Amino acid sequence: MTEHRIKIVEKILNANDRLANANRQRLDQSSTYSINLMASPGAGKTSFILATIHALLDENIQIGVIEGDTAPVTIDSDKINAAGMPAVQVNTGGECHLDAVMVENALDQLALDDLDLLVVENVGNLICPAAFKLGTHSNILIASVPEGDDKPYKYPNIYRGLDVLIINKVDLLPYIDFDMNYFRQGVEILNPGLTTFAVSCKTGEGIEGWLDWLKAKLT
Numbered sequence: 001m002t003e004h005r006i007k008i009v010e011k012i013l014n015a016n017d018r019l020a021n022a023n024r025q026r027l028d029q030s031s032t033y034s035i036n037l038m039a040s041p042g043a044g045k046t047s048f049i050l051a052t053i054h055a056l057l058d059e060n061i062q063i064g065v066i067e068g069d070t071a072p073v074t075i076d077s078d079k080i081n082a083a084g085m086p087a088v089q090v091n092t093g094g095e096c097h098l099d100a101v102m103v104e105n106a107l108d109q110l111a112l113d114d115l116d117l118l119v120v121e122n123v124g125n126l127i128c129p130a131a132f133k134l135g136t137h138s139n140i141l142i143a144s145v146p147e148g149d150d151k152p153y154k155y156p157n158i159y160r161g162l163d164v165l166i167i168n169k170v171d172l173l174p175y176i177d178f179d180m181n182y183f184r185q186g187v188e189i190l191n192p193g194l195t196t197f198a199v200s201c202k203t204g205e206g207i208e209g210w211l212d213w214l215k216a217k218l219t
């Protein structure tokens, strides 16, 4: 990158940070805990949100979702609505990440005062979502077993900024060469002591630990 281009990128990121701070203020004012949920495509982000919604149905917790996609589809937001929770679909117009402006616009369409939890499902991508703050309270990544055990080594930046790591699709471990020790060693180097839950959204295995973490944040 030329020096000129670096300056432009810095400017964009600074403007994004200011907007992210404003988003955080709105969320704090309405006492809405918020999550930036990141993952590669197909890791199970929407399934994980749905599993969380279903598990908390009896708890009287209102969960809103912002669904980021690069195409004008409503596949994921339709699923959230069908589960009885409000969802706003954001079409990034081809952009491979959400930014603070997109989240700001989506916040306008949600009754924040009614929400206990807001999950922002970022665009499926392990690279630039890590660079754009959204104003959310925590960064969570879903890594799924079929993606392979080398991802922390190949995409270190996204792992460095995480508050929680979800290892999904552990029901597939018997069928896939996924070295859990190698994977966890890679994570430990980048983000020592990172809170990690190994789960299967399909079987429900491990979901309980995640729910306990989440519920502690919502009280």
Ligand code: MG
Pocket: 045, 046, 047, 076, 121
């Ligand atoms: Mg999805």
Ligand code: ZN
Pocket: 095, 096, 097, 128, 129
């Ligand atoms: Zn991007």
